[in-house]
Amino acid sequence: MRNQPQKKQHHHGNLREALITAGVGLLNEGGLSALTLRKCAARAGVSHAAPAYHFKGLNGLLTAIAARGYQALAETMIEEREAAATDPHACLVAICNGYLRFAQENEALFDLMFSAKELCYDDPELQRESALARQVLHEGCAPFKHGSAGNEGTEIMIWALVHGFAGILRKRRVRPDHHPANNIRFEDILPHLECV
Amino acid sequence: MRNQPQKKQHHHGNLREALITAGVGLLNEGGLSALTLRKCAARAGVSHAAPAYHFKGLNGLLTAIAARGYQALAETMIEEREAAATDPHACLVAICNGYLRFAQENEALFDLMFSAKELCYDDPELQRESALARQVLHEGCAPFKHGSAGNEGTEIMIWALVHGFAGILRKRRVRPDHHPANNIRFEDILPHLECV
DNA sequence: CAATAAACTTGACGATGTCAAGATAGGCGT
DNA sequence: ACGCCTATCTTGACATCGTCAAGTTTATTG
Numbered sequence: 001m002r003n004q005p006q007k008k009q010h011h012h013g014n015l016r017e018a019l020i021t022a023g024v025g026l027l028n029e030g031g032l033s034a035l036t037l038r039k040c041a042a043r044a045g046v047s048h049a050a051p052a053y054h055f056k057g058l059n060g061l062l063t064a065i066a067a068r069g070y071q072a073l074a075e076t077m078i079e080e081r082e083a084a085a086t087d088p089h090a091c092l093v094a095i096c097n098g099y100l101r102f103a104q105e106n107e108a109l110f111d112l113m114f115s116a117k118e119l120c121y122d123d124p125e126l127q128r129e130s131a132l133a134r135q136v137l138h139e140g141c142a143p144f145k146h147g148s149a150g151n152e153g154t155e156i157m158i159w160a161l162v163h164g165f166a167g168i169l170r171k172r173r174v175r176p177d178h179h180p181a182n183n184i185r186f187e188d189i190l191p192h193l194e195c196v
Numbered sequence: 197m198r199n200q201p202q203k204k205q206h207h208h209g210n211l212r213e214a215l216i217t218a219g220v221g222l223l224n225e226g227g228l229s230a231l232t233l234r235k236c237a238a239r240a241g242v243s244h245a246a247p248a249y250h251f252k253g254l255n256g257l258l259t260a261i262a263a264r265g266y267q268a269l270a271e272t273m274i275e276e277r278e279a280a281a282t283d284p285h286a287c288l289v290a291i292c293n294g295y296l297r298f299a300q301e302n303e304a305l306f307d308l309m310f311s312a313k314e315l316c317y318d319d320p321e322l323q324r325e326s327a328l329a330r331q332v333l334h335e336g337c338a339p340f341k342h343g344s345a346g347n348e349g350t351e352i353m354i355w356a357l358v359h360g361f362a363g364i365l366r367k368r369r370v371r372p373d374h375h376p377a378n379n380i381r382f383e384d385i386l387p388h389l390e391c392v
Numbered sequence: 393c394a395a396t397a398a399a400c401t402t403g404a405c406g407a408t409g410t411c412a413a414g415a416t417a418g419g420c421g422t
Numbered sequence: 423a424c425g426c427c428t429a430t431c432t433t434g435a436c437a438t439c440g441t442c443a444a445g446t447t448t449a450t451t452g
Contacts, residue, residue, distance in 0.1 A: 012430085012431080015430085015431085031312070031314075032312045033314075036407085036408070036409090037408075037409065037410090038407080038408065038409085046431070046432085047431065047432045047433075048408090048409095048432090048433095049409095049410080049411085049431085049432070049433080049434095050430085050431055050432080052409080052410070052411085053429090053430065053431065054430090057409070057410070058408090058409060058410090108312070111311075111312035112312075114363065115307075115311055115312050116227070116228045116304070116307035116308075116311050118227075118229075121370045121371065146385070146387070147387060147388055150384075152376065152380070153380055153384045153385055155376070156361070156364065156376060156377050156380050156385055157357070157385035157387070159360065159364060160356075160357050160358075160359075160360030160361040160363075160364055160385060161353070161356050161357050161360055162356075162360070163356075163360040163363055163364070164355065164356030164357055164358070164359040164360025164361070164363070165352070165356040165360070167310065167356075167359055167360070167363070168352065168355060168356055168359070174317045175317065180348060180351070180352060181352050184348070184349055184352055188346075188349045189342070189349055189352055189353035189356060191342070191343060191353070191387030191388070192343055192387070192388075208399085208400080211399080211400085232438085232439070232440090233439080233440065233441090234438075234439065234440085242400070242401085243400070243401045243402075244401090244402095244439095244440095245400085245401070245402080245403095245440095245441080245442085246399085246400060246401080248440080248441065248442085249398090249399065249400065250399090253440070253441070254439090254440060254441090
């Protein structure tokens with residue numbers, strides 16, 4: 001067993017990371033259907049069955065890549081928040097725009113994270129990263145309350161709104177013209193929120 | 197070529213419909229990954245390559261089933277609307293609850309309709325049925341306008357909200373306890389809408 | 393009744409996920 | 423220094439899948 005996790009070892013040396021990188025690359029280039037255990041293996045220069053050792057199977061690899069996706073999603077949201085003004089409303093809008101930017105810049109990865117593919121939802125890494133991403137949204141929502149709903153309802157409302165809007169924008173790629181959400185920014189559909 | 201589209205003919209007689217029915221059944225029983233050309237063929241009692249003749253391939257079958265899904269979605273929304281009070285706000289809430297009920301009662305079908313699977317989006321049947329479903333939502337939104345957004349923005353907002361909420365509720369199946377949206381109804385997150 | 397086209401069947405191919413068994417190399421105790 | 427042990431891959435096989443080409447059967451039509 002390796003003592004130093006980043007130490008180069010045996011045949012490949014840190015193959016797990018190389019397989020995830022290969023997977024993200026395949027995802028960006030060919031979409032969700034191009035993400036394959038065997039193609040990942042080929043891209044990393046190992047045999048076709050090597051990934052099954054590091055991940056519990058295809059679902060394991062997908063889960064690891066999805067966890068990476070949640071990490072990147074959180075980073076994008078934080079990045080937008082830092083670049084925004086400091087008042088709570090601008091922060092929340094910035095966080096949501098980060099969410100939307102991530103969804104559009106990493107379409108296949110976003111698909112993987114929220115697709116019907118059965119990931120290993122009990123994977124601790126996936127749970128940690130997705131919880132971290134949700135934490136960013138949670139913090140952004142904290143200063144607000146929303147009409148009829150309690151404080152928790154506000155977060156659900158924002159979450160549903162931004163996630164649903166991301167899904168709508170995703171379909172714009174198919175038929176870019178005459179798309180109903182063409183000239184609509186997130187700020188336009190964000191309802192009024194009262195400070196708590 | 198058949199003259200009467202519903203006439204019994206040749207070997208099976210109206211195999212196209214039987215394949216769609218078989219596909220919906222597989223979807224309900226085993227989820228999206230169980231929906232397979234060969235299994236549909238077996239369930240309909242024909243050879244493994246028969247579906248490729250009626251549909252342009254797997255995508256064609258998925259598209260036909262998704263179109264059926266939009267049809268059922270519209271029916272569910274209309275059903276809820278009819279059972280509701282007649283004032284516009286109750287109608288809109290009922291329509292959205294129909295959307296959510298459909299998403300929860302037909303999980304795999306909903307997955308197919310909004311998954312990353314590449315459907316034949318130019319298929320006229322799919323376009324017609326999805327447009328009809330959107331029309332129901334459109335009518336429900338028509339009496340309202342939403343704060344900053346125009347009349348079109350209202351519809352996008354409701355659409356995003358209900359679709360996003362459906363996605364959140366979908367994940368509740370994975371870990372039913374401690375789910376943030378457990379005791380939240382759609383009415384709780386629906387923002388205030390002004391009559392136009 | 394024969395020709396023609398529609399509606400399948402049969403067989404094959406390559407790609408994929410998964411598993412079992414084997415090979416290999418690096419580290420550790422002695 | 424030497425041999426073992428285990429983590430890390432490789433090799434080979436299998437079942438399933440979508441797709442295509444070619445053949446077969448049935449219905450319609452002239």
